Every structure is written in structure tokens, then in C-alpha cells.
Amino acid sequence: MATAVAARGRVLDVCDVTVTFDGTTVLDRVSMTVAEGEVVALLGPSGSGKSTLLRVVVGLVVPDRGTVLVDGVDVTAWPTHRRRVGMVFQDEQLFPHRDVASNIGFGLKMAGLAAPARHRRVAELLDLVGLVGFEHRRVTDLSGGEAKRVALVRSLAPAPKVLLLDEPLTGLDRDLHERLIGEVAAVLRSTGTTAVWVTHDRAEADAVADRTVTLT
Amino acid sequence: MFLVAFYVAPFATLLARAVAVDEVRDVLGRRRTWEVAWFTTWQATASTALTLVVGLAPAYVLARFRFVGRRLLLGLLTAAFVLPTVVMGAAFSALLPDSLDRSIWAILGAHVVFNLAVVVRTVGAVWEHLPPDLEAAAATLGAPHWRVFREITLPLLRPALTAAGAIVFLFTFTSFGVIRILGTAGRPTLEVEIWRRATQLGEIGPAAVLALVQLAALGVVVGWSTYSQRRHSMALAMRPLATARHVFRRRERVLVGLTSIATAAVVTIPLLALVERSMRSDAGYSLRAWRSLGDTEVRRGISVSVDPLGTLSRSVETAAWATALAVTIGAVAALAIAAAGRLGRALDTGLMLPIGTSAVTIGFGMLITFDKQPVDWRAEWWIVPVGHALVAVPFVVRVTLGVLRALDPELSHAAATLGASPLQAWREVTLTHLWRPLVAGGGLAAAISLGEFGATSFLSRSGRETMPIAIERLLGRTGTLLQAQGYALAAILAAATIAIVLVVDVTGELGGDRGRRKGTRARRL
Numbered sequence: 001m002a003t004a005v006a007a008r009g010r011v012l013d014v015c016d017v018t019v020t021f022d023g024t025t026v027l028d029r030v031s032m033t034v035a036e037g038e039v040v041a042l043l044g045p046s047g048s049g050k051s052t053l054l055r056v057v058v059g060l061v062v063p064d065r066g067t068v069l070v071d072g073v074d075v076t077a078w079p080t081h082r083r084r085v086g087m088v089f090q091d092e093q094l095f096p097h098r099d100v101a102s103n104i105g106f107g108l109k110m111a112g113l114a115a116p117a118r119h120r121r122v123a124e125l126l127d128l129v130g131l132v133g134f135e136h137r138r139v140t141d142l143s144g145g146e147a148k149r150v151a152l153v154r155s156l157a158p159a160p161k162v163l164l165l166d167e168p169l170t171g172l173d174r175d176l177h178e179r180l181i182g183e184v185a186a187v188l189r190s191t192g193t194t195a196v197w198v199t200h201d202r203a204e205a206d207a208v209a210d211r212t213v214t215l216t
Numbered sequence: 217m218f219l220v221a222f223y224v225a226p227f228a229t230l231l232a233r234a235v236a237v238d239e240v241r242d243v244l245g246r247r248r249t250w251e252v253a254w255f256t257t258w259q260a261t262a263s264t265a266l267t268l269v270v271g272l273a274p275a276y277v278l279a280r281f282r283f284v285g286r287r288l289l290l291g292l293l294t295a296a297f298v299l300p301t302v303v304m305g306a307a308f309s310a311l312l313p314d315s316l317d318r319s320i321w322a323i324l325g326a327h328v329v330f331n332l333a334v335v336v337r338t339v340g341a342v343w344e345h346l347p348p349d350l351e352a353a354a355a356t357l358g359a360p361h362w363r364v365f366r367e368i369t370l371p372l373l374r375p376a377l378t379a380a381g382a383i384v385f386l387f388t389f390t391s392f393g394v395i396r397i398l399g400t401a402g403r404p405t406l407e408v409e410i411w412r413r414a415t416q417l418g419e420i421g422p423a424a425v426l427a428l429v430q431l432a433a434l435g436v437v438v439g440w441s442t443y444s445q446r447r448h449s450m451a452l453a454m455r456p457l458a459t460a461r462h463v464f465r466r467r468e469r470v471l472v473g474l475t476s477i478a479t480a481a482v483v484t485i486p487l488l489a490l491v492e493r494s495m496r497s498d499a500g501y502s503l504r505a506w507r508s509l510g511d512t513e514v515r516r517g518i519s520v521s522v523d524p525l526g527t528l529s530r531s532v533e534t535a536a537w538a539t540a541l542a543v544t545i546g547a548v549a550a551l552a553i554a555a556a557g558r559l560g561r562a563l564d565t566g567l568m569l570p571i572g573t574s575a576v577t578i579g580f581g582m583l584i585t586f587d588k589q590p591v592d593w594r595a596e597w598w599i600v601p602v603g604h605a606l607v608a609v610p611f612v613v614r615v616t617l618g619v620l621r622a623l624d625p626e627l628s629h630a631a632a633t634l635g636a637s638p639l640q641a642w643r644e645v646t647l648t649h650l651w652r653p654l655v656a657g658g659g660l661a662a663a664i665s666l667g668e669f670g671a672t673s674f675l676s677r678s679g680r681e682t683m684p685i686a687i688e689r690l691l692g693r694t695g696t697l698l699q700a701q702g703y704a705l706a707a708i709l710a711a712a713t714i715a716i717v718l719v720v721d722v723t724g725e726l727g728g729d730r731g732r733r734k735g736t737r738a739r740r741l
Contacts, residue, residue, distance in 0.1 A: 060352050080355035093353040097371045106367070107357035158358055 010072070011036045011194045012162045017056055017066030019049070026052050029066070032196075032213055034162065039188055039195045041209030043202060048215045050198045051090075054164045057196070058085045070161055081110070086160030088168045092151040094139040100126075100150055101135035107158030125153040128187060145176045152184060156191060163188070163195045169204065181207050229585040243425040253429065256405040259320065260389040263327035267384050268377060270328055271335025274479040277472050278336060279343035289476055290336075294721075295714045296483045297333035300667025301393025302684040303713070304330055306691060306706035307486035309397055310493035322398040327391065329483055331384045338380035339373055346372055382441030386434060390574045393669040396688055406430045407576045411673055414580055424584075427577050434574075487710060494703035498696050505700030524701050527686040528708065531666055534682055538604035538665035543658045545605065546612025547650065553613070554620040575607055575670030583674040600675045600682065604665040611664065612657030619653040620646070659720035663713050683709050 012034040019027040026049045034040050044050050055061040057068055059080035067076045075083050086107075094103050102109075104125055105118045113121070126134055129149040142150060148168060155163055168184065169177050185208040188195050199205050205212045243249055274293070278286060296304075308326040309317045316322060346369065354364045392407040399405070404412060406426055414423035495501045509524040582603055623646065631641035669684040676685050683705055690702030 058352075058356055060355075079360070080352070081358050081360050084358070085356065087353070087356040089349050089353055091347075091349075093347065093349045095350065095354070095368055106354065106359070110358035110363065154357070160356075 009036050010034070011038075011070065012057065012196070013067075013069035013072075014053070014057060015067045015069070017053070017063045017068070019052055019056060019061060019063050027056070027063070030215070031066075034194055034196060036194055037192050038211065039185070039193075039197060039209050041205035041212045042196055042198045042215060043205050043212055044200065044215035046200060050200075050215055051166055053215065054087065054166050054196065054198060057162070058087050058164060059083050084158075084161045086155035086158070086163040088151050088155050088163070088165040090166045090168070090170055092147050094142075094147060094151060094154070096140055098139070099135065100131075100137045100139055100142070103139055103150060104154045104157055106154065111158050121157065125157055128190075129153055129183070144172055145180060148172070148180060149183075152187065156187070156193065161194065163193050165195060165197045167198055167200070169199075184208070229581060239421040240425050243422045244429075249426070249429075252404055252406055252409045252426075253433075255403050256389060256407075257433075259323060259327075259405070260385050260391070262320075263324050263331070263388040263391075264381050264385045266324055267328045267331045267335055268381055270482075271332050271339065271380075273475045274332065275336045275340040275343055277475045279340040280348070281468070281472050283472050283476070285476060289480055292480055292483045293333040293336055295717065296329050297331070298663060298713055298717045299330070299710055300669065300684055300713060301330075301391070302397060302669050302687050303490075303667065303706045303710045304486070305394040305397030306687055306703060307490045307710075308394075309691060310703055311486045311489035318398060318400050320403075323391075323394060326394045326398060326486075327384075327388045329486060330394075331387060332479070332483070334383050334387075335380045338383070339376045342373055342376040378441060378444050382437060385437055389434065389437070390430070390576070392574070392576055392673075393684065393688075396669075396673075397691060406433075407574060407670070410576055410580060414583070415674060420584055423580065427580060430574070431577070487707075490703050490707050490710065494700050494707055496696070497700060505697055505704050508697065509701060509704060524686060524690070524705050527681050527683045527705070530680060531683040531709075534601050534604065535662045535665040537598065537601035538608060539658050539661040541601060541605035542608040542612050542661035543654055546609050546616060546657055546661075547654055549609070550613050550616035550620055551646075553617060575668065576673070578606060579603055579671030579674030582671070595677060597680065600672060600680075601665070603671040603675050604668050605661070607668060607671060608661035608664045611660045612654070615657040615660065616650065616653040619649055623649060656720050659716050663716045663720075666709060666716075667713055 010033050012032070014030065014032040016029045016031055017027055018025065018029055030049070030053060032040075032042075032053075042050050042053065052061055056063050056066075059075070059078060063076070067074050069075065070083060070085060095106065098106070101119070101122050104122045108118045108121055122135065123132075126132055129152065131146060131149055134146070134150075139147065139150065152165075152168065165184075169180055172180065181204055187193075188208075197205070197208055202212075274289070278290060299307075304326045308322045308329075311317075312319075312322050312325075350372075351364050351368055354368045355361075359367065389405070390407050391405055392411070395405050395408050396411075399408060406429065410423045410426045410430070413419040413426065494505055495503060497504055509528075582599065586599065628638075628641040628645045631644055632638070636644060666682075667684060668682070669688070672682055672685055676682060681689070687702050687705050687709065690698050690705065693699065693702075
């Protein structure tokens with residue numbers, strides 16, 4: 001499966017992960033390594049277990065076998081909130097009862113950051129994706145592209161060690177899709193984020209990733 | 217006409233009796249009034265809070281997981297919800313030791329078991345649609361379980377919790393049967409106090425004032441909950457997500473198992489206690505109480521005024537009349553509402569009024585209206601079935617109207633193009649769809665009538681008691697045999713009610729929303 005590990009430190013190590021649901025093997029001894037600052041595209045047809053692999057890494061699915069290491073520490077038995085692994089969900093999963101600022105600030109609040117610092121950081125992040133002044137919008141009023149951008153910076157806010165993106169650009173029309181590929185890739189580079197980007201679109205994978213891993 | 221004669225007129229009488237300024241000043245000036253109002257409010261608040269807390273775990277488990285016994289658990293909760301209030305009171309009286317069975321704990325317990333279904337269904341319906349990934353997203357942002365619950369889940373459930381809380385509060389605020397069985401004379405709710413003043417002390421005026429005080433309080437609660445729900449409702453993307461899934465983690469299995477078992481136990485144990493107590497006698501267990509149900513003679517030569525088996529046949533007879541009346545009136549009303557436009561809506565609202573008024577108020581109003589010539593009908597046998605029908609009609613209308621409104625008008629147009637006259641088309645299209653909701657509505661009406669206690673307390677004459685009245689009397693007597701008979705009657709009534717509701721459920725007209733509502737009524741009576 002994955003090979004070429006750069007000389008930089010390994011941030012994510014997935015070793016021999018096996019997951020079965022109701023007797024069906026979804027992942028069979030899958031291994032993958034991601035180096036610091038690297039953006040890896042995880043490619044594969046639907047049903048190949050891409051999303052399940054992300055869920056194992058983030059701790060939402062417990063593997064039957066295998067381990068997940070973050071920064072060299074075995075986190076397989078850790079709960080999701082302690083892993084410092086961020087995730088951009090396919091359908092954003094913005095909190096509908098909170099405005100844009102308090103969605104983005106949620107992770108910072110959980111980390112115990114005081115309100116003034118949080119507001120500053122939220123403003124910076126909004127600036128990063130060209131949404132200056134959007135703090136008090138309701139997330140239910142955002143357009144598709146705006147919601148994707150908010151979801152991205154919400155996950156980046158608490159500075160996760162690895163960011164997982166689960167088909168982050170689905171459901172957008174073609175023009176917007178093209179534009180956002182460039183934008184999101186640029187944000188990941190400028191923030192030096194280590195990321196795993198799941199997609200079923202090879203062109204998207206080639207455009208954003210340093211390296212592509214295919215799951216079959 | 218029916219509505220005007222038996223609802224509007226009594227209500228007007230009630231108003232007229234209460235508006236004497238002196239009377240109002242006198243009643244509101246009494247300390248007792250405020251003590252009663254205070255007890256009514258705080259026991260309702262405590263019951264509501266407790267029900268919400270206890271109901272959260274089963275609501276979560278039932279909304280999020282598919283597991284063996286899930287339907288059974290839901291059925292149990294519904295069964296508890298539709299039980300007559302007197303039966304629930306009797307069950308807790310049977311369950312708790314004598315030192316506790318007239319305590320506030322008995323009342324709270326009965327209220328919680330009764331209303332768990334409201335919380336589980338109302339809150340569960342929203343919980344089912346909350347995407348689990350929303351909570352997962354919060355976890356990936358560093359929120360531990362309790363913070364996910366506090367910051368994400370709870371705020372999103374809030375409108376549902378408010379709605380459920382308001383319903384439970386209304387029910388417990390107007391609690392009558394439970395309090396009559398489990399309360400003490402010193403601690404009545406407003407409903408019980410109205411009944412006591414009117415029938416035990418003959419103070420009609422003060423009782424009428426209290427009825428209006430209660431109505432005003434209920435109005436405030438309804439207004440507040442409507443306002444609050446509107447304010448906090450938000451556009452949740454309510455996709456019909458298949459979020460419920462099978463249990464696969466061990467921790468989840470433990471959670472689901474424990475919650476299900478605890479919930480089932482809370483609901484079934486009081487009912488089992490009912491049966492157990494009906495067979496307990498001074499000399500161990502026996503079926504004596506059951507065998508002697510048809511016998512008014514306690515000992516040779518000594519008889520009691522209540523004939524248990526007689527009340528059973530009287531209840532069945534009353535329920536038959538009440539059902540026939542309610543179905544007839546309900547069907548006509550539903551057809552009229554569906555056919556008429558604006559006027560129909562007014563009639564619709566008018567027919568719902570008896571739901572908003574408590575059964576006690578209805579019974580009280582009828583009692584003081586039909587007490588002089590030429591309308592002195594207090595001793596007529598049919599006054600009780602009429603009272604029951606009044607309480608049941610709104611439910612029949614609801615069920616029937618739902619089906620009528622769902623009928624596609626194009627169907628009768630299609631029939632017309634095929635050569636059917638309007639009457640033929642109506643018979644073909646409307647009538648064929650009417651029987652199912654009417655069967656369901658009739659079942660509801662029968663269940664309501666069998667368990668009706670509030671209005672009956674005012675309208676029933678001695679010698680013509682219905683089962684709930686007899687149960688309350690028997691449980692109030694000393695003597696193990698009489699009490700055991702009371703428990704036996706309560707067990708019969710419980711079984712009958714549950715059986716009827718099961719049959720109604722099978723006809724399928726009460727699924728989902730309407731099912732929830734049905735339960736609602738059956739039990740306030």
C-alpha cells in the first residue's frame with residue numbers, strides 16, 4: 001500500500017488495520033504513513049473503505065485489529081477528543097444552533113482559549129478563506145461554497161496534528177469545485193497542515209496532493 | 217348542537233357562577249386556595265423535571281439503536297401512557313409500602329411512569345434526526361462526551377424538550393385520578409379541590425372560581441410554550457437519516473441493555489404489583505378477591521354498596537353508548553369540517569375545546585347546568601355516556617379528519633369522469649376510506665370511556681358506579697378483601713384498556729403523530 005515516506009518525521013502511522021461490519025470485511029490489513037506537512041490523497045471507488053479508514057484514524061470506528069499512531073504515540077484506544085486529529089466531514093456538519101464565529105471557535109473553546117484570543121483567531125481564519133465579516137452569520141444561511149470554507153477553517157482552528165478531509169468538495173457545481181480545489185490546497189500549504197484527503201476523483205487528487213494512495 | 221348543549225352551556229354556567237365579585241375576592245383571599253395552587257404547581261414542576269430526566273436515556277437508546285425488543289419497549293411505554301389514571305394510582309398504591317403510598321413520592325412516581333412515553337416519543341423523534349456526525353464533529357474538535365452533550369446535543373433537543381415538558385406539565389398540573397388515589401386530604405391539586413368543594417362541601421361558587429383560576433394558569437403555560445418553541449426552533453436539516461443502527465460496541469451493548477431493562481422494569485413492576493396485591497390476603501395468597509367480585513356480601517349479612525362485577529358490566533354498557541355517540545358525532549363533524557371551508561375551521565377549533573378544558577371542569581359544568589327543571593338530568597342514566605362522548609369526540613374527529621384531508625380530490629373527479637353521480641362518487645371514494653379511522657376512533661372512545669374518572673366523579677350516581685369510581689371507593693376502604701377487589705378491578709381495567717389500544721394500533725390509523733395524541737387523551741380522563 002503506502003510506501004515512500006519522506007525524510008521528515010512521521011505524523012500518522014496506520015498499521016495493519018482490519019475492520020469488519022456484520023461479517024463483511026471493509027478494511028483488510030491496511031497500512032499507511034503520512035509525513036509532517038504532507039498532503040496525501042486517498043483514492044478509491046465508493047465502498048472501498050476510504051471513509052471507514054478516516055473514521056478509524058479519528059477514533060469513531062474501533063478497528064478489529066491494527067494500530068493507529070499519531071506522532072509516534074499509539075492512540076488506538078484513545079477517545080476521539082484526545083487524539084488531536086481534525087476532520088472535515090462530507091456534509092460539513094456545521095452546528096446549526098451556533099453562528100459562524102462560534103462554530104469556528106468551538107475547538108478553541110474546548111482547548112480552553114479565552115474569548116478575546118478566540119475572537120482574534122476566528123477573524124484571522126475567516127480572512128484566510130476570504131470570509132471577512134462573516135462572524136455573526138447563521139450557518140444555515142451560508143451558500144454551499146461558504147459552508148465548505150467555514151467547515152475547513154473550523155477544523156484547522158485547534159491546529160490538529162493531522163487533518164482528514166472526507167470528500168470535502170462534493171455537492172458543489174463544477175466551477176466552484178475547480179475554484180475551491182485551488183483555494184483549499186493553498187490553505188493547507190500555507191498553514192503547513194498534514195492532511196489526508198479522500199476523493200474518488202483522480203484529477204482532484206492530482207491537483208491537491210503530494211502523493212496519492214489508492215485503496216481497492 | 218351537541219357541542220352547544222353539552223359544552224358551551226355548562227361552560228357559560230360555570231362562568232356565570234364564578235363572576236360574583238365577592239365570591240372571587242373571598243376565594244382568592246383564602247390561604248387554603250394559595251396552598252392548593254402552590255402544591256399543584258410544585259408537584260407538576262417536580263413531576264415534569266423528573267420525567268424529562270428519566271426519559272432522556274430511553275429516548276436516546278430508542279432513537280439511536282435498533283435492537284431486539286425495541287418495539288416491545290415502545291409498546292410498553294405506550295401502554296403505560298394510555299392506562300386510566302385510577303389504574304396508575306392503584307398500581308403505585310399496590311407497589312409502595314403503606315408508609316409511602318400516600319406520599320409525594322408515590323405521586324411523582326405515578327406521574328413519571330405515565331408520561332415517560334411523551335418524552336421518549338417527542339424528544340426521540342428529534343433525536344432520531346440529529347446526524348450523529350454532528351456530535352462526531354464536536355469530538356474531533358476536542359470536546360469530551362459531556363461537553364458534546366451540553367454544547368451540541370442539548371441545545372438542539374431544546375425545542376423538543378420544551379414541547380414535551382409543556383405537555384407533561386399540563387397533564388400533571390391537572391392530575392386528578394392519581395391524586396385522588398395517592399394524595400392526602402391536606403394536599404390536593406386544584407382539580408381535586410374543585411371536586412371536593414363542589415361535591416363534598418357543596419360550595420359551587422368557590423369551586424367555579426377555582427376552575428377559572430386553573431384555566432387561566434393553563435392558558436399561561438400553553439402561551440409560554442408556544443412562544444418559547446417558536447423562538448428556539450431552528451432550521452435543522454431534518455433529513456430522514458437512517459441514523460439508527462445495530463449495536464456493535466460492547467459499551468453500547470451495555471448501555472442499551474441496561475437502559476431497556478430499567479425502563480421496562482419501571483413500567484411493568486407497578487402493574488405486576490397490582491396483580492400481586494389483588495391476590496394477597498391476610499392468610500397468604502388466594503384468588504378469593506377475584507372469586508368474590510360478583511358478591512356484594514362481605515360477610516354473612518353484611519354487604520357493601522359497591523358491586524364490583526356490576527360496575528364492570530355498567531362500564532361496558534356506558535362505553536358502548538359513549539362510543540356510539542362519539543363515533544356518530546365525530547363522523548358527522550369530520551365530514552362537515554372537511555366539506556366546509558372557513559366555517560369548518562371554526563367547527564374544528566370548537567370541537568377541540570373540550571381537550572383544552574379538563575375533564576373535571578366538563579363534569580362540573582354539566583352538573584351545575586343540568587340541575588333544575590326542565591333540564592334536571594342529573595339522575596338520567598345517559599348523562600354519564602354523554603359526558604364521556606364529549607371528552608372523546610375530539611379524538612374521533614382528529615383521527616377521521618386526518619384521513620379525509622389526505623384523500624385526493626382528483627379521486628372523486630376521476631369517478632365522475634367514469635360516469636358516477638356525485639353521491640355514487642362520494643360513496644365510492646369517501647365512504648370506503650372512512651371505516652378504518654372510525655374503527656380506530658371508536659376504539660379510542662371506548663378506551664377513554666372505560667377509564668374516564670374526572671367527569672364521571674361529578675356525574676355518576678351511587679348505585680350506578682363505573683369501574684374507575686368503584687376502584688377508588690374500594691381502595692379507600694379498610695379491609696384486605698375490599699382492597700384486593702379494588703386491585704383486581706384495576707387489573708381488569710388495565711388489561712381491557714391495553715387490549716383496546718392494541719387493536720386500534722393494528723388498524724394502523726394511529727401511527728406516528730396521531731398515535732401520540734391518542735394516548736394523550738385516553739389518559740387525562
